[in-house]
Amino acid sequence: MTPIDDPCEECEEMMQPFLDGSLSEEEVARAQKHLESCSWCAKRYKFEERLRHYVRVAVSEPMSPELKAKLAALRTPL
């Protein structure tokens, strides 16, 4: 990603890959530097991060014990 003029615009562009852990070290450092001084962008990052966590927890449904037993029964008998 190449630097662009508006630091907030650049920060928004980097938000998704930042939270996905797919930015280079140099890009992460650039984003962090901006986040330290810009409460507006910091708030956006925090909301996005919490939203992802919230969605992940909300849609997680545990596997039934019945299915777990069925899968275990598929093992090669010893």
Next chain:
Amino acid sequence: MSDSAPTTADTRRLARDARDRVRFEEEALELSDQVYRVARRLVGSREEAEDLVQQTYERAFRSWRQYTPGTNLRAWLLRILTNLNIDRGRRQQRAPQTTSIDSEAGDYFLYDKLAAQMPEENPDEERVLERLSQDSIVDALADVPHDFRDVIVLVDIGEFSYADAAQILDIPMGTVMSRLHRGRRILKKNLADTAVA
């Protein structure tokens, strides 16, 4: 020496084979909760997800030799699962959609929409999110067209890397990234719509 008499080398090989197989099966079973969690959101119902996971493990245990030890077993299992899902004809439901979303809406419009319903100004992110019910989140994700939902489920729910998601879905990494970007926006729009309703 008789041809049928097993040699020491044969016995050792069989013993090693049995040990590798048991280890593979144990490792695969340890991942079953995570595999199910992803499967549950890739398909529409709990029954479908359970069938799919069971078929995945049947196939994985049959073809365990094709797995390369030391590589990502969870991704390998999910690759089997998504292929089985395709075999079940899900892909025929609809072509990749070009759902119209408001391109002017920035990444933060969901916050703005939820916060607008609250009395205080500039409310905390956590409190804003509490306005979303669990059911509304499940529905909003289910309503994302499947090509976009698949990548969201793998990356955001399954916590796979872009590269793993690309391999699992057999699509280029750039496609993973663009579908993820678009899919997340669609999800947020769906969430905003349910919050207003």
